[in-house]
Amino acid sequence: EEVRTRPWAEERRRMYDExxxxxxxxxxxxxxxxxxxxxxxxxxxxxSGVVADLAARPEDxxxxRLVLLDAVLGQHDAAWLAAFDGRGDRLTGLAEVARNA
Structure with missing residues (x-):
């Protein structure tokens, strides 16, 4: 939350307000x-591939999917970073992580 989610939320709100x-x-x-x-x-x-491989039963x-939420959907950071590129340094840490992931 503190490292990844909060910086995005704050920067999106700041840009939306601006x-x-x-x-x-x-x-x-x-x-x-x-x-x-x-x-x-x-x-x-x-x-879908990971769920099919790991979920032994439909109810699993x-x-x-919940465990994979940030691990897989977190990859959308690239799309968000494109929107914020060159607009300040608030997301520099996240950008560096994305570059090296």
Whole structure:
């Protein structure tokens, strides 16, 4: 929470407040949205494969998906980083982790 989730939430809120709804939408459309579809599709393929491999019973699938939430969907950081690139240093630590992941 402190290392990954909170910095994103704070920076998204700051940028949204600065740009307003239309500006935020335009920024996202011009940057992160272009990466999101590909990233989301890949993350879903990975998640589905892991769930199929690890969930012995259908009722186990929810627990496996929950564990994978940040591990797999956290890869969407690349799309978000594109939207915030060059807009300050608040996400520098996360960007460095993403570059080396």
């Amino acid at each position: 740009l307003g709804p239309a500006g935020w939408s335009a920024l996202w459309s011009a940057t992160g949205a272009q990466l999101w579809e590909t990233t989301a599709a890949l993350a879903e393929r990975i998640r 699938e929810g627990a496996v």
